[in-house]
Amino acid sequence: MNSSTEEDYLKAIYMLSAQHSSGVSTSAIAERMETKASSVTDMLKKLSEKGFINYVKYQGVTLQQKGSDVAIKVIRKHRLWEVFLCTKLNFTWDEIHEVAEQLEHITSVKLVDSLDQFLGYPKVDPHGDPIPDKNGNFHKIKEVALRDLKVGEKAVLIGVREDSREFLKYLESIKLLLGSKMEVLNKFEFDESVLIKVNGGNEIMLSSLVCKNLSVTYDKNKK
Amino acid sequence: MNSSTEEDYLKAIYMLSAQHSSGVSTSAIAERMETKASSVTDMLKKLSEKGFINYVKYQGVTLQQKGSDVAIKVIRKHRLWEVFLCTKLNFTWDEIHEVAEQLEHITSVKLVDSLDQFLGYPKVDPHGDPIPDKNGNFHKIKEVALRDLKVGEKAVLIGVREDSREFLKYLESIKLLLGSKMEVLNKFEFDESVLIKVNGGNEIMLSSLVCKNLSVTYDKNKK
DNA sequence: ATACATATTTAGGCTTGTCTAAAAATATAT
DNA sequence: ATATATTTTTAGACAAGCCTAAATATGTAT
Numbered sequence A, B: 001m002n003s004s005t006e007e008d009y010l011k012a013i014y015m016l017s018a019q020h021s022s023g024v025s026t027s028a029i030a031e032r033m034e035t036k037a038s039s040v041t042d043m044l045k046k047l048s049e050k051g052f053i054n055y056v057k058y059q060g061v062t063l064q065q066k067g068s069d070v071a072i073k074v075i076r077k078h079r080l081w082e083v084f085l086c087t088k089l090n091f092t093w094d095e096i097h098e099v100a101e102q103l104e105h106i107t108s109v110k111l112v113d114s115l116d117q118f119l120g121y122p123k124v125d126p127h128g129d130p131i132p133d134k135n136g137n138f139h140k141i142k143e144v145a146l147r148d149l150k151v152g153e154k155a156v157l158i159g160v161r162e163d164s165r166e167f168l169k170y171l172e173s174i175k176l177l178l179g180s181k182m183e184v185l186n187k188f189e190f191d192e193s194v195l196i197k198v199n200g201g202n203e204i205m206l207s208s209l210v211c212k213n214l215s216v217t218y219d220k221n222k223k
Numbered sequence C: 001a002t003a004c005a006t007a008t009t010t011a012g013g014c015t016t017g018t019c020t021a022a023a024a025a026t027a028t029a030t
Numbered sequence D: 001a002t003a004t005a006t007t008t009t010t011a012g013a014c015a016a017g018c019c020t021a022a023a024t025a026t027g028t029a030t
Helices: A004-020 A026-033 A037-049 A065-087 A093-103 A107-116 A165-173 A208-212 B004-020 B026-033 B037-049 B067-087 B093-103 B109-118 B166-172 B207-214
Strands: A053-055 A061-063 A154-160 A181-188 A193-198 A203-206 A215-220 B053-055 B061-063 B154-160 B182-190 B191-198 B201-205 B214-219
Touching: A004 A026, A004 A037, A004 A065, A026 B207, A026 B214, A037 A053, A061 A193, A065 A093, A065 A107, A093 B109, A107 B093, A154 A165, A154 B067, A181 B061, A193 A208, A208 A215, B004 B026, B004 B061, B004 B067, B026 B037, B053 B154, B061 B067, B067 B093, B067 B109, B154 B166, B191 B207
Parallel strands: none
Antiparallel strands: A053 A061, A154 A181, A154 A215, A181 A193, A193 A203, B053 B061, B154 B182, B154 B214, B182 B191, B191 B201
């Protein structure tokens, strides 16, 4: 019934939706799933027929409630198992993902909830990503405007306060996406612009206006 | 590569081999796997080509070393997970099997060995069945001759000391198989015969000679 | 607006593991 | 020893997921 392949697709679509806000493209899914676009098309038809997604040919994909529920449950399981592997079995950061990728497909509601309890109802996984509770609700994380960060602080982009078409276009052009990690390298008082490093890579200067409109949360990620 | 279906077949064959000593029949496997005999035949051909089993048409099946290794690893995982579910997540007896049936197919050597350590290297699972160690060796269990049991004691048949063709035939005819559970109901001194109840069902009178040749181990199973 | 490039879908095939129905081998009973 | 019953295998099909190659849409640049 609930094939783990379908779950993987729904999870991928969920993850990608969070970043692109419009429909998710076939090729984006293909890249993430490490498969061919034609295979994705096949699967999208199936998921659409089963009521998991909204799919219109050539138009990309959005999740239906039902699909989102499945994705969130899988993410919950994945992240709880990661906590288990790290805190109970002493796995290191780089070892947990691969195994959790398998464990996330075990189907037993009782197992997940018992594990959650056993682990002490953790709110975030070892990467700092939030773990949805048994009702699928994510723990609210502290939201801060980028301009309020101090030099040297690290954060993750979690939202935009002004979402005009142009602004989003702009963000996309400079590769600032939801989930992007950033570090404040310098703040210039005279015009309130900020220099940041994105995802440990290139450095970008952001204007006062932009900084005001970016919501971030502190990145507790130790890595 | 290592499809979980193949693992399930090898495990089934392993379990059935332990009881029948001769080759395992297609229909026995089909029954255990809850599938059709024709499907089993297909799979046996594949497993044979891959060197997991010895398969001769119409003659039944035995495991090759390679197949036995796979089966034992799966059994090790299954039983360790059962311990985990019982002792750490407070699952009850009847709930563990189904979930362990899924968990046993997770492929990560490090996971299994870490779990083993985390659980304190248990020697038996919650059903009292032995857990092979990481080298595939089963913990040696205390072997006793049936005639040395006292009235009221319970045991499991683990071997025969005399394995003539007729003796094995006899055991099969009275449904005394390896793994059969028995309880000593009465012992008759005058001819050293023993009355036992088999698998909680029918009662059988065993002669002195038979008792001397049956190896059992005490049944610590609380059920 | 047209031509080119890119993204997406379709068509047809492959593998794994399953099934049913029919054929072949083995086992059993007289 | 022969007929009957049972077990096992073969043949042919199907669904899920994947692939390659070709066709079709969409996007972009002039």
